[in-house]
Amino acid sequence: MKRVLLTGAAGGIATWLRKLLPPVYPELVLTDIREPKDLQAGERFIQADISKADEIERVCDGVEGIIHLGGRSGEAPWETILEANIVGCYNLFEAARKAGVKRVVFATSNHAVGFYPRTTTIGTEVLARPDSRYGVSKLFGEGLGAMYAYKHGIGVTALRIGNVGDRPLDVRRLSIWIKPEDLVQLIRIGLERPGLVYEVMYGISDNQRSWYDNSRAETLGYKPQWRSEDYAADVISAEPSEGKHPAAEYYQGGTFCAEEYTADFPSMKMKS
Ligand code: 15L
Numbered sequence: 001m002k003r004v005l006l007t008g009a010a011g012g013i014a015t016w017l018r019k020l021l022p023p024v025y026p027e028l029v030l031t032d033i034r035e036p037k038d039l040q041a042g043e044r045f046i047q048a049d050i051s052k053a054d055e056i057e058r059v060c061d062g063v064e065g066i067i068h069l070g071g072r073s074g075e076a077p078w079e080t081i082l083e084a085n086i087v088g089c090y091n092l093f094e095a096a097r098k099a100g101v102k103r104v105v106f107a108t109s110n111h112a113v114g115f116y117p118r119t120t121t122i123g124t125e126v127l128a129r130p131d132s133r134y135g136v137s138k139l140f141g142e143g144l145g146a147m148y149a150y151k152h153g154i155g156v157t158a159l160r161i162g163n164v165g166d167r168p169l170d171v172r173r174l175s176i177w178i179k180p181e182d183l184v185q186l187i188r189i190g191l192e193r194p195g196l197v198y199e200v201m202y203g204i205s206d207n208q209r210s211w212y213d214n215s216r217a218e219t220l221g222y223k224p225q226w227r228s229e230d231y232a233a234d235v236i237s238a239e240p241s242e243g244k245h246p247a248a249e250y251y252q253g254g255t256f257c258a259e260e261y262t263a264d265f266p267s268m269k270m271k272s
Helices: 012-020 053-060 078-099 133-152 171-176 180-192 215-219 228-238 246-250 265-271
Strands: 004-007 029-032 044-047 065-068 103-109 155-161 198-203
Touching (some): 004 012, 004 053, 012 180, 029 053, 065 078, 065 180, 078 133, 103 133, 103 180, 133 155, 133 198, 171 228, 180 198, 198 215
Parallel strands (some): 004 029, 065 103, 103 155, 155 198
């Protein structure tokens, strides 16, 4: 795979990937609604608004694989989610189909299943339990991916990414952290593994406190190299002790679950 398109190139995850991917995909093309502030000479950037079908179609021309990070990466009003993550994601898959793109790796999120208690371990076949409009939009993208895989023959991988960074930021992230280098490994499986049709994997490193059964990813060749536990003592001692919303503490999705929460938490807890 030579020409690979990275959407959401001005965002946080792309900041890591822009450093790690060029040796693997020398013809990497970047796109976003705005140019990355730190764009380097030698990086190829094409500006496009994903909510405009013709703009994203133009960018997909000649592309073999897409890593789709573009869109809103957190909770937002419905109109924003609708445009960036629903319309935008549809436009992306349509543009991929029209351009004959072979593979798409879609960045979905742990928030597609955020309303599972932290006491449970979930695989990729559990019922959806999105914790936000954002999480719902990620499930929409997973569904689109499956449809374009089975109906149009694009090999699609949906990565339910936890939290990407150099190190886990807090106690919750000890369970969902992924080091950028491990994310690259998952992306490469999605873009390169022969015979791939449609796969869902959790985007996490080798975390002892993980809430996910990521055995499907391992079967496909994923061997995470980084462990959040190495940071656990520091992270735990730095965790603020003041009370958080009980729903944020109880569910895997954390504050995304607590935002706009109006249910009666004690009774919901009894039922989940
Ligand atoms: C996500 O899906 C977000 O894109 C990211 O900003 C973090 O909030 C992450 O989840 C998380 O759950 O930590």
